[in-house]
Amino acid sequence: MSNKLDRVSFGKIVQIRERLLKTQATGKKVYRFESGDPSFSVSEQVIQGIRTAAETGKTHYIPNDGIPELKNELRKKLETKNGIKLPSADYIYVTNGAMHALYVMWQCLLEAGDEVIVPDPMWTEAVENIRLAEGTPVPVILNHEKGYTYDATEIEKKITAKTKAIFVNSPHNPTGSVLDRENLVKILKLAHLKGLYLVTDEAYEDVVYDAKHYSLAALAQELYQGKDLEELNRKIISIFSFSKSYAMSGLRVGYIVTQDDLIRERISKLLRCTINGVNSVAQWAAIEAVKTPAAHLESMKKEYRTRRDLMLEGLKGIPGLHPYAPEGAFYIWCKIDPTLYKRMGVKNADELSSRLAEQGIGSAPGDSFGVHCEDAIRFAYSCATPMVQEGIKALGQFFAQK
Numbered sequence: 001m002s003n004k005l006d007r008v009s010f011g012k013i014v015q016i017r018e019r020l021l022k023t024q025a026t027g028k029k030v031y032r033f034e035s036g037d038p039s040f041s042v043s044e045q046v047i048q049g050i051r052t053a054a055e056t057g058k059t060h061y062i063p064n065d066g067i068p069e070l071k072n073e074l075r076k077k078l079e080t081k082n083g084i085k086l087p088s089a090d091y092i093y094v095t096n097g098a099m100h101a102l103y104v105m106w107q108c109l110l111e112a113g114d115e116v117i118v119p120d121p122m123w124t125e126a127v128e129n130i131r132l133a134e135g136t137p138v139p140v141i142l143n144h145e146k147g148y149t150y151d152a153t154e155i156e157k158k159i160t161a162k163t164k165a166i167f168v169n170s171p172h173n174p175t176g177s178v179l180d181r182e183n184l185v186k187i188l189k190l191a192h193l194k195g196l197y198l199v200t201d202e203a204y205e206d207v208v209y210d211a212k213h214y215s216l217a218a219l220a221q222e223l224y225q226g227k228d229l230e231e232l233n234r235k236i237i238s239i240f241s242f243s244k245s246y247a248m249s250g251l252r253v254g255y256i257v258t259q260d261d262l263i264r265e266r267i268s269k270l271l272r273c274t275i276n277g278v279n280s281v282a283q284w285a286a287i288e289a290v291k292t293p294a295a296h297l298e299s300m301k302k303e304y305r306t307r308r309d310l311m312l313e314g315l316k317g318i319p320g321l322h323p324y325a326p327e328g329a330f331y332i333w334c335k336i337d338p339t340l341y342k343r344m345g346v347k348n349a350d351e352l353s354s355r356l357a358e359q360g361i362g363s364a365p366g367d368s369f370g371v372h373c374e375d376a377i378r379f380a381y382s383c384a385t386p387m388v389q390e391g392i393k394a395l396g397q398f399f400a401q402k
Helices: 012-025 044-055 068-082 097-109 124-132 152-157 181-194 216-223 226-235 261-274 280-291 294-316 338-344 349-358 385-399
Strands: 092-095 115-120 136-141 163-169 197-201 236-241 254-257 321-323 331-336 376-380
Touching (some): 012 349, 068 092, 068 280, 092 261, 097 197, 097 236, 097 254, 097 261, 152 181, 163 181, 181 216, 181 226, 216 226, 216 236, 294 321, 294 331, 294 385, 331 338, 349 376, 349 385
Parallel strands (some): 115 163, 163 197
Antiparallel strands (some): 092 254, 236 254, 321 331, 331 376
């Protein structure tokens, strides 16, 4: 008996995480550099929102697509912060996190055999959800020397008669690169010229350092008008998350923004058949998150910058490891020189990551994120700052062994 789920991997990051948690349970010190779970607590405002919702009995069935109060707040947020204007809040669909949003969106958009152009490397679950929808991910290789830029010229080379969509993720997981306005506009114009959907994952929209985040839907509304804008509004599907911006990863709230009427109808059906509405208390908490003063986010970004700089400084001194300085997100992606394998007595990044895990140090090998990035490794600095400080020392000691 075969099933399409048999073609989906369990994910190496999850396997490494489970291994580290077992090690931690024995009392050994571990450094959680394998996954991107913000170490911060949610704001007091969010906690109060949870408390109030529970105490006032807001724990019953809610509208399938999201409670109106949250959708109205998100509409205001999208217009004032992202520059995306919507006819009403009805074009917003609340999901069980951004991963669920990707699952729902690909299921609603793709038919068997449709191709989706994706950056390589790319966060595993984004690509696996394309496969779950019986689509085919088509990779565009991102180059270390070019700053891991997702280039419109390279994207165009991959377009075929089967291409349905171009997937964009900026800030980018796993490299931390951020697409500038010029590159995003080129991708926007290419998609419009070819009549393709643009699916944009903006989960890290607030975790940027010296770069600026742009929403593709906002650029379309700025640069186009009339029938061209009407078509682009329909073709751009935007996905957002509360996990990274507000440290709400366990509360599982994300949302889809689309003006395609057929996709909207399908989303409502699939939400009803999968979750029948996101956790009600989490949605009331999300309202308070949107209202949380900007200073709370700025303090998190300041701490992320500190962690980034600490990790970069430690990694730069390791022969054979070439870290990319991220402009956003909270990961450092390192290109590996084959001389490092020889020096450490391993065959590849998988073995290197396994050896690190033996020492209680988390990481994610490059081939966790694509088929053309096996000579790379990712370290996350979303864990607490003291862990980053101690973990960098442990990394230095590990790589000094040979």
